[in-house]
Amino acid sequence: MAGPDRHRRGRRRAKKRASIAGPLALAAVLVLGAGAGYAAWHKSRASEGSARLGTDSVPATTTPPAPATTADGDRSPSPTPTTTSPKPSKKAAKPTASATTSAPPASVPKHGTGYFTVARASGAASGQGTIRRYKVEVEGGISLSATDAAHEIAVILADPRGWTADGHDGFQLVSSGPADFVIKIATPDTVDRICGAAGLDTGGEVNCDVGATVVVNLKRWMLGSPEFDGPIAGYRALIINHEVGHRIGHHHEGCPGPGKPAPVMMQQIKGLHGCVANQWPYDSQGRYISGPPVA
Structure with missing residues (x-):
């Protein structure tokens, strides 16, 4: 009896352990499954968060460079690529005056x-008969191109209303070799020094003709004369024609009458005395514009 009873009691204990182990195993499985699911969910959230953090930490656009400083010191925005040409600024659109149209300076050194x-x-030589070779010189320390001045003077002396209209006088601009006379453009103080050495009083204002030198006062070349109401180019023609007129033997003349053109050999800077300002020795018909001689 003892043997069968032991076997029955053993089977009952095994069933009891099995009934307890089943729920425990299921609980363990549920716990493990829940842990694995949480781990997977947490990993997914962490990856998503890192992705967002990574996106937010990189700027969507790079910071533009600092605006360039223009030559005038103003700040201008950096250029942006575009398929059309940018509109020019108002400053660039304004026309700039050329050297021939700009107003004369208020003062000269x-x-x-x-x-x-x-x-x-x-x-090349202009005119006929006696061809006089001449040079042009400009004093240093002033804003005047010697070459530009020489070209302007050459145009004046070659004009058909100039001294070549007489058919006996001609001129040629040269830069080297012998010359019959020199045209110097100088500051007022230098004019006074050169002319004063010959006993002439130019007072820092006017030009002179000394020996083989025509001395042009820079003040008159740049500012003209209050007695001459034409353009500055016209007054420069008067200066050259008057002084070169002395070089070829002409003397001072006076006003021929009210309303008539002033002779180029008239000292127009001292007043027109009823005449009209004029810069040419001859008119367009080739007639000499004369006046009474002045001692």
Whole structure:
């Protein structure tokens, strides 16, 4: 009896352990499954968060460079690529005056270096008869191109209303070799020094003709004369024609009458006395514009 009873009691204990182990195993499975699911969910959230953090930590656009400083010191925005040409700024659209149309300066320097630069310019002779070779020199320390001045003077002396209209006088601009006379453009103080050495009083205002030198006052070249109501180019023609007129033997003349053109040999800067300002020795018909001689 003892043997069968032990076997029955053993089977009952095994069933009891099995009935307990089943729920425990299921609980363990549920716990493990829940842990694995949480781990997977947490990993997914962490990856998503890192992705968002990574996106937010990188700027969507790079910071544009600092705006460039323009030459005038104003700040201008950096250029952006575009398929059309940018509109020009108002400043760029404004026309700039050329050297020939700009107003004369309010003042000119009184002093220069006292040394002269020969214009490196030459040209063909104009006129007939006696051809006088001439050079153009400009004093240092002033804002005037010797070459530009020489070309302007050459145009004046070659004009058909100039001294070549007489058929006996001609001129040729040269930059080297012998010359019959020299045209110097100098500051007022230098003009006074050169002209004063010959006993002439130019007072820092006017031009002179000394020996083989025509001395042009920079003040008159740049500012003209209050007695001359034409353009500055016209007054420069008067200066050259008057002084070169002395070179070829002409003397001062007076006003021929009210309303008539002033002779180029008239000292127009001292007043027109009823005449009309004029810069040419001859009119367009080739007639000499004369006046009474002045002692």
